[in-house]
Amino acid sequence: MPKKKKVAILYGGRSVEHGVSVNSARNIFEFIDKKKFEPVPIGISTTGKWYLTDGVSKNVEKGQPLALLLDPAKPGFIILSSGDRFKVDIIFPVLHGTDGEDGSIQGMIKAMDLPMVGTSVLGSSMAMNKIVAKRLLKEAGLPVTNFMTFRYDQKDKISFNAIAKELGTPFMLKSASLGSSVGVSKVKTKNDFKNAVEEAFKYDDEMIAEEYISGREIECAVLGNYPPEASYPGEVVISKNYEFYTFDAKYVDPDAVRIDVPAKLPKAIAEKIRKASVKAFEALHCEDFSRIDLFLDKKGNIYINEINSIPGFTNSSMYPVMWKERGVSFPDLITRLLNLAQERYDRSKRIERGFQSGLKF
Structure with a gap:
């Protein structure tokens, strides 16, 4: 044995x-x-x-x-x-x-x-920083929301009116490098603005302001390498008691959301989401697994919101649920991830770490 x-x-x-x-x-x-x-x-x-x-x-x-x-x-x-x-x-x-x-x-x-298991240094750092990720996704031809970026040293010069003029209202303010909706606020009026800025900079030295998309919260699970494959999309249906998908809605309140797996989508839209998710995964150099979060507006347009290079595996987490719907059980999913990591590690051994030269030292 x-x-x-x-x-x-x-x-x-x-x-x-x-x-x-x-x-x-x-x-x-x-x-x-x-x-x-x-x-x-x-x-x-x-x-x-x-x-x-x-x-x-x-x-x-x-x-x-x-x-x-x-x-x-x-x-x-x-x-x-x-x-x-x-x-x-x-x-x-x-x-x-x-x-x-x-x-x-x-x-x-x-x-x-x-x-x-999971994405290495380069992909992890790029996916984690929402500013870098959005710029690279945009460069790859993928749809992202309009956004503006700010540093902590610019804090006292950030203007609500300037952001509202560029992005419209409401808009979202987020810490650049956090997950689980920590450091995120939905800004409707000037009265919301100051506290939202303080909240975003509380956790990071960079902040991103994003156009608010009124639409559906869609998620897609990506698994594998050479090439990766996408699950069928799922949908997070948020209670009207919440302005957006907050930390409490994700992890605390059991009645805050309904998970629809698979999402009720036209086939063409679902395939569009799957293809965009794989392309986003590859654009940010992700490996083994990631969850791609998207918005779908009423016109059928999709927007990549962010990529989670270590998606949750809690009882309410979408990543394992989406693969279970495809026939991959929780134990089998873990085994596949461990095997993918080992295969990738073995493959990396072909890369030379030394170089023969005439340099004397």
Whole structure:
């Protein structure tokens, strides 16, 4: 019988999405095929400390403190209390938001020379920053909403009237590099504006103002490499009690949304969304899996809103639900992701790391 691969499930993190990460990781730990894989839960506290935990727990600090063994020949971890060392075969980052989805952790894992599920450094950093992502998507010929960008040092000069003239009202204000609708506000009037600016800059040094699209919230799951494939789109139908798809609507209020999978769409529109989602995935150099969030207006126009390079795996998360509708169970989806990561890692070994030259040093 083949030896089980040890899979480090990396969760928590120094992010406003820490709790969402815990819930996602808990599902992956539960549904991973334990006949093929041995899950090793590693939690990162809100202060950035790493712990080997007993299962996936919100009480990360109750685990055993860890240090990283940064040796590409024998990458792994050290349990600080005992000095014991252990290694894993593959890492599955389930870290949403800052320091987890923006390329930071991905770069460290790459330096450890371990296989890793999900998008690497370049794609993670580009997808996480809404400003960079929109510019690249636009360059790729994909439809995005009209937008304006601002830095924190421009804060006192940002004009409601100038934005309203360019984008119309209402418009959206967002922190440039966050997810789960944290740091996001819908601005209708000048009275809303100041607080919305403060909220956006509370979490980031950059802010993006976007045209508001009155339409349907559509999501599409992308899986695989060479080439990737798209699920059938799903729809998030938001309660009229909410102005937009807020954090509470996503994760707190069980009555806030209805999930329609598959979405009720004309075939031509659904195919248009699927093709645009794959193109967006490739344009931002995503790998293994991502969820593409889109708007569909009343005229049938689609707009790419953003790309989530580590989509949620909570009980209410669309990514696994959309693949389940296509016949891919939660355990099978996790196995496919782990296999994709291993295949990509093996493929990367063809790349030379040295160069023979006449340089003397």
